[in-house]
Amino acid sequence: MTGRAISLWLGLVTLALMLAALCMVFVYVPTEADQGIVQRIFYFHVPCAWVAFAAFALVAIAGIFYLWLGQQVWDDLGYAAAESGMVFCTLVLVTGSIWAKPIWGAWWTWDSRLTTTLILWLLYGGYLMLRAMAGDSEQGARFGAVVGIVAAADVPIVIVSVRLWRTIHPAVLVTRQGGHGLEDPRMVETLLVSLAAFTALFIWILCLRFVTLRMHTRLVALVRSLALAEAAAHDS
């Protein structure tokens, strides 16, 4: 199967899953008793968070393989994962805020989970800035791999410190998410379908971006070899 056929199929699967998830979220699943209609955003929020975390783990893994094997393909994968992960991480923060305003009465609190996600977002924002500045160079790929690995290694310490910070401080709000006690089996089913839909969406976007980056790499290599050949012809 060619790359184009794969991405077409992935797109179709994503479309089907996403339509199913939308139907379930808005029609099938019962409204949560305490929080009302706003709780339905939970079925978008949690899959986005899962995808963002998976994407950033992928950045670090691709970084390790890039430094180890030195093949450009690993860097293209890592870069594509960071860009797609950033989209989902932004969505996590946005959907979380929309949920928090009516439930907690504030757009933002410095709860440990929120703080950790924000720091992740900042870390990978820095990664993307770095990549944008470094341009398409082998050096940029190396720097990206190093930062991707260090950022991922930093995450466990961030989680621990932020949690300690917030448990020592008295919590202003009770931060137990209502959606966690999914008492109705239909809620679990909806969450699972939604998780599958967002995972498929992520893989699709990742593939599209990855293929584009691969083409870009080949183009850059072609341009370089052309310039070299021209220079050689000019000299002789």
Added chain:
Amino acid sequence: MMASFAAVLRKDLLLEVRGGQSTVALGALSLLVLVVLVFAFNPGGGEQGIEAAAGALWVALVFSGMLGATRAVSGEGENGCIRALLMSPIDRAALYAAKLAAAFIFMAVAEVGSIILMVLFFNLEFDARLMRLAPAVLLGALGFAALATLLAGISSRLRGGDLVLPLLAVPMFVPALIAGVKASAAALAGTPIGEFAMWLKVLVAFDVMFIAAGYLLFEYVVGED
């Protein structure tokens, strides 16, 4: 390995003693940060004043650390010194350790000044509690130096890279920043040792992680180009 580490570190310190301005610049920056934060917070006495003082001290540490690491690493860019260093038969890890040590020493000197200024500006007392600050601040300076030396290796080799250093270093430093501010506030307030020790553990974990990461990855940062 030890010999090359000592040689590079000696060179950096000698350069500083013979009229490099790193420590002076770091101290001046710390002074400015503290003054600005006094204006911003207008701290009163008591517990609130202690929290503000601890926070201000760590903001000064972050800013001076950024400058210190940049100077220790990017100073080598002048006259292509970095190329000569890389051509010499020095282990990359030894080079990292020496640069880290230099940045740490500059920061530690600036921190001593910051602590004295903090006591003056925030109306605290010169007493035994300041001694308990020392381990927290030194561990924080070590962690920041480890992190910033690695990242300064990256930022010094990019056009416009001085913008990248704070963007990457500050979010990565957040765990140590939280732990450091909390440990310093606990030390200054004279609370029982338990909470202070817990935050010190976080700082130690941070330092160990970043020194290991820098040690392993610095070679890829300075690279062969």
